[in-house]
Amino acid sequence: MKKRVVVGIFLLIAAGICFAADPAEGYWKSVDEKSGDITGGWYIYQKDGKLYGEIVSAPSVNATTLSAEKKLERYQGFPYAERPGQRAVLGTTWIFGLTPVKNKPGAWEKGHIIDPNDGSLYQCKITLHTAGTKVGSRTFSVDTLEMRGEIGLGIGRSQYWLRATEAEAKSVK
Secondary structure, three states: OHHHHHHHHHHHHHHHHHOOOOOOOEEEEEEOOOOOOEEEEEEEEEEOOEEEEEEEEEOOEOOOOEOOOOHHHHHEOEOOOOOOOOOEOOOOEEEEEEEEOOOOOOEEEEEEEEOOOOOOEEEEEEEEEOOOOEEOOEEOOOOEEEEEEEEEOOEEEEEEEEEEOHHHHHOOO
16 A cells, blocks of 8 residues: 555656746746847747747737738748738747757757847757856856857857746736
């Protein structure tokens, strides 16, 4: 009887670990790397073992504002692709298809991100830096998501996003 209880508890714990959310999931505020301004609120989530992200708020943008991208028609076959001018900026998936890096919770790679400002498509990887983590000469004081867009061969740029509550992410104006 005790053996069954112990096995049952072990299975519950194992199931919880298997289905636990990745620490990169949740709400984030994107920060412009040059000005330091908050540029948007994002929701990062998993679906079918891949990581996705959608904009939930942005300055001067409401839920009916349409993306005016001319380049979207080039990306047919990606999950968000529709004819230009038919997708709202808010609630649209702009980050998609990232796969987890083995044995590194909070690290994702081999996905894509679209710049909502001009429709450019980049390779994408995400790394979570928890508060107190030191990377090079930088120490992160709060949970920070490094969002890296690349054109290939490691050439690209990173933005550092700040963890937010749902209310904070949805209220970026």
